[in-house]
Amino acid sequence: MSISIERLRSLLDRLSPDHHLLPAVEQAYGIKKSGMNGEASLDYHLHFIDGDFQVLNGIRLQGDLYIFQMDVVLVTRSRIFLIEVKNYAGELIYDGDNHQMLQIVDGQQKAYADPILQAKRQTVQLRKWISQQTLPSIPISSLVVFTNSYASLDSPHPDVIKSSYLPFKINAMKPLPDVWTEEEMDRFVRRCRSFHQPENGDVLKRFGIREDELIRGVLCLNCPRVCMDKAHGGWRCPKCGGFSKRKALERAMHDYLMLMGDKVSNQQLCDFLRINDRQVANRILKSLGYKKVGSTSNSYYLIPTD
Incomplete structure (x- = not known):
């Protein structure tokens, strides 16, 4: 695709x-x-x-x-x-x-x-x-x-x-x-x-949609537009009860990559996934294996594009 x-x-x-x-x-x-x-x-x-x-x-x-x-x-x-x-x-x-x-x-x-x-x-x-x-x-x-x-x-x-x-x-x-x-x-x-010119990747700008208009969170793979809750070892859907250890999270980060770009900070991850705990966000970023750039408060992680 x-x-x-x-x-x-x-x-x-x-x-x-x-x-x-x-x-x-x-x-x-x-x-x-x-x-x-x-x-x-x-x-x-x-x-x-x-x-x-x-x-x-x-x-x-x-x-x-x-x-x-x-x-x-x-x-x-x-x-x-x-x-x-x-x-x-x-x-x-x-x-x-x-x-x-x-x-x-x-x-x-x-x-x-x-x-x-x-x-x-x-x-x-x-x-x-x-x-x-x-x-x-x-x-x-x-x-x-x-x-x-x-x-x-x-x-x-x-x-x-x-x-x-x-x-x-x-x-x-x-x-x-x-x-x-x-x-x-x-x-x-x-x-x-x-010399191929790829289409403009900023799909939000193309349609004039703000980031705060997007549905945040890890979405259930079975229930359209339903945000899953963080559970021990993964994510659980409040509607169907389905559990995902990693796949739903990876899909959410793919959405972030497609809509926001390949750089994500701890705070940006918290905002996008609706996480209140920065330590939880740190563990998620480390578990995903993203490369960290910088060591100060301005550090961020690179999401692989391949």
Whole structure:
């Protein structure tokens, strides 16, 4: 699971059911999860593409003014395929005349921006980025691929297709002469990964949520948003009676890492876990094996990010 999805998941777990921004966070999480599932399901079909190629997923590069993100970039020595992945459900209709994508689910129609135009903008940005890397210009073909196997797609556009057809479409394309050497193709892939711009990790800032709006404590792994009580040797849920020696605590510290960062002091741990005793907090930090930085009142512990 990508770290951006993990951050949203942790935020969802720690917002009260009546928080006014919960629907916005749920929507963002759903979109991210759907996109990730779509890209994962596409991997199967890529195995049926002929020839040698390399694949980049979710690369974000800095353009002249804005960062642009590409769902899937399939790289060969003769051409790059820029693949925009959609995982929409229901009945899907590509309306090229009005530059929109229509989705009908349970009789309700929703319009989305034209994915072909989106892919074309990314193509322009990628072509310019390549020129700045002192690499030879290479043809770029953009495709919009829908990965939900249960959705129906009505599209007169030849580049708006279902994922099952993708390898056959690429294999049927007219071969082009090699533009890049193997070393140049490898250099492009390395530089994409090197210049990749991860999404802003501060998910609280993104939604304008304060730390004091979060649900504090060690949450029960079985009861959503229920704080466990500190018990001898672990934590016990006051609702279901479930006991966790360490797993629930580790999940709470993962939430802290996703939402607050990788540095935690004794006082910050007390506040986040709702602990009144600093000695108890010290024992918890030592039991978790975090590295301590400093030896004064300003000392803190580093939470491993791997």
